[in-house]
Amino acid sequence: MSESVDAILKRVHLIWDELESMKDSGSLSESSQVLQLPVSEGAFLGIDLRHRFHLILVLSGSEESISRRLTTGISITTQEYQVEGALMTTVDVISGKRWRFAIEPFAAEAIHSMSNGTIDLTSLRRLVEEHRALWAVPKEPLSPTQQRGIIAELHTIERMGRLTGFARIISNWTGPERQLHDIGDDAFAVEVKSYHDEPPRVRINHVEQLDHRMDKRLTLIGVHIVSNEEGRSFPELIDRALEISEDAGCRPVMEEKLTQAGWREEDREEYESRYAVGRSVICPIRPETPVFPAHLKDRIPSSVSSISYLLHLNDIKQLPSNAEDSWASLMGEGPWPPLEENPTPDDLMTVACREAHSTDAAKLSVSPESLHLEKKSSAWHPHEDRGIPLAQAMKILQGVIVKSVNGLLNAEGGTLLIGVADDGEPLGLSPDLESRGLANQDEYELRIVRALTEGLGRPPVAECVRVSFPEIGSLPICRLDIKPSMYPVFTKEERFYVRNSNGTEPMKPSEMYTYCMDHWRT
Numbered sequence: 001m002s003e004s005v006d007a008i009l010k011r012v013h014l015i016w017d018e019l020e021s022m023k024d025s026g027s028l029s030e031s032s033q034v035l036q037l038p039v040s041e042g043a044f045l046g047i048d049l050r051h052r053f054h055l056i057l058v059l060s061g062s063e064e065s066i067s068r069r070l071t072t073g074i075s076i077t078t079q080e081y082q083v084e085g086a087l088m089t090t091v092d093v094i095s096g097k098r099w100r101f102a103i104e105p106f107a108a109e110a111i112h113s114m115s116n117g118t119i120d121l122t123s124l125r126r127l128v129e130e131h132r133a134l135w136a137v138p139k140e141p142l143s144p145t146q147q148r149g150i151i152a153e154l155h156t157i158e159r160m161g162r163l164t165g166f167a168r169i170i171s172n173w174t175g176p177e178r179q180l181h182d183i184g185d186d187a188f189a190v191e192v193k194s195y196h197d198e199p200p201r202v203r204i205n206h207v208e209q210l211d212h213r214m215d216k217r218l219t220l221i222g223v224h225i226v227s228n229e230e231g232r233s234f235p236e237l238i239d240r241a242l243e244i245s246e247d248a249g250c251r252p253v254m255e256e257k258l259t260q261a262g263w264r265e266e267d268r269e270e271y272e273s274r275y276a277v278g279r280s281v282i283c284p285i286r287p288e289t290p291v292f293p294a295h296l297k298d299r300i301p302s303s304v305s306s307i308s309y310l311l312h313l314n315d316i317k318q319l320p321s322n323a324e325d326s327w328a329s330l331m332g333e334g335p336w337p338p339l340e341e342n343p344t345p346d347d348l349m350t351v352a353c354r355e356a357h358s359t360d361a362a363k364l365s366v367s368p369e370s371l372h373l374e375k376k377s378s379a380w381h382p383h384e385d386r387g388i389p390l391a392q393a394m395k396i397l398q399g400v401i402v403k404s405v406n407g408l409l410n411a412e413g414g415t416l417l418i419g420v421a422d423d424g425e426p427l428g429l430s431p432d433l434e435s436r437g438l439a440n441q442d443e444y445e446l447r448i449v450r451a452l453t454e455g456l457g458r459p460p461v462a463e464c465v466r467v468s469f470p471e472i473g474s475l476p477i478c479r480l481d482i483k484p485s486m487y488p489v490f491t492k493e494e495r496f497y498v499r500n501s502n503g504t505e506p507m508k509p510s511e512m513y514t515y516c517m518d519h520w521r522t
Helices: 005-024 099-113 121-135 144-164 166-171 234-247 251-261 265-270 296-298 322-331 349-358 363-366 390-409 430-436 439-456 459-463 509-519
Strands: 034-040 045-049 053-058 067-071 072-084 086-095 186-194 201-204 217-233 274-284 309-312 373-376 414-418 465-468 478-482 497-500 503-506
Touching: 005 034, 005 045, 005 099, 005 121, 005 186, 034 053, 045 099, 067 217, 067 459, 072 217, 086 497, 099 121, 099 265, 144 166, 144 186, 144 217, 144 234, 144 274, 144 322, 166 234, 166 309, 186 201, 217 509, 234 251, 274 509, 349 414, 363 414, 373 390, 390 414, 390 430, 390 439, 390 459, 390 497, 390 503, 430 439, 439 459, 439 465, 439 478
Parallel strands: 186 217, 373 414
Antiparallel strands: 034 045, 045 053, 053 086, 067 072, 072 086, 201 309, 217 274, 414 478, 465 478, 497 503
């Protein structure tokens, strides 16, 4: 192309100005996805209803399909477009509103590189790599960590406000004031943390935050917040909080709190990150809760100015976050009562799970496998020749038992029979005892519990798994009655299994996130 890059750049700038004016005047309707104007042969500029800018270029003889994000706010995709009455393969470079002036030089150079009204992928890739360094994501006014922290606090305020009134909880929001706890009054205190990976871990920045010795009810809340292109932006979540406070008649208080937290209305357009809010984890803080002992602070040397640590929430006794009573109890009077008064996995058991637990083992053995029933020939002994060393085969079979228990814990619970074939034939435990070198059922129980504890962690096994040794005919088997867990349980390899119908399958991270939101949703 004989026209200079500078000349094309000026024309690109003017055309996108014109497109913005056309959009603002209502030229872009719901039925018109992208409003376009030509720049040159085979090159078009566009704008859509979301105020995203499009650079549409006809590709030369390529059947390769592309769909990828180049950076936050800029993506590239190949698709079919009508060009002068003919259906042509094009590449569409799409940029968010804030990226317009960064994408204009790229658009000018890409158009300048075209030959006979088309551009080849090699030239396009070269230009992308040259400009990628210029497309580094601009720093947002509040960091993603700060945003997630505020979102977690707002989510908790909304959840608690449904029960006690939003005006009260908003007035008790002290997080923006950098107080020791995020929400509280003279009777209760709530510390809110966000986390983005499962299983949940949060950072405790001050030992005093989880000091049970205070004369009030203290609770740690973890909120699962992940970056998600389909989620809501930080300003959209702020708007949600303002709407709630408006309805509660306390918007000025909310606006003041948000300002203290670092939100500025004039910064709205500077936020690009989008988030999805998942489940909440409710952890009452009691004297026996396994956190860093606050009383040791007095013994820390003066040379140590502060202590922070990561806390694994699955090791802490939790309340079911999908129960209204759990949230109401956060604002109760006095410190948390003894653990035995807390809800247990029994509260989550379905009728079908209770029926499986109460059914005789002999009857279960001839029943088909289901959502609540699974049968395994052994825990260690390979009944079939696998063509591998015995020690390796035993390790694999033990892993299958751990996986099966993990799947039932993360679903509705149920019963696992060990020493029973799929067709219901009782095989007994003698092969397992011999292969494992165990003398009796007591040693078998110790070994199976140890395997589950090592594979899944002590809390869910202690809370939800019961071992017994009924007989079918004259043969003893091992029966594991498993209650549903109150929180997601992972294997030591960080795998997440769920019992589904009559099978147990691992979940992908994306599937796991959706499942956890639905199964343990607040």
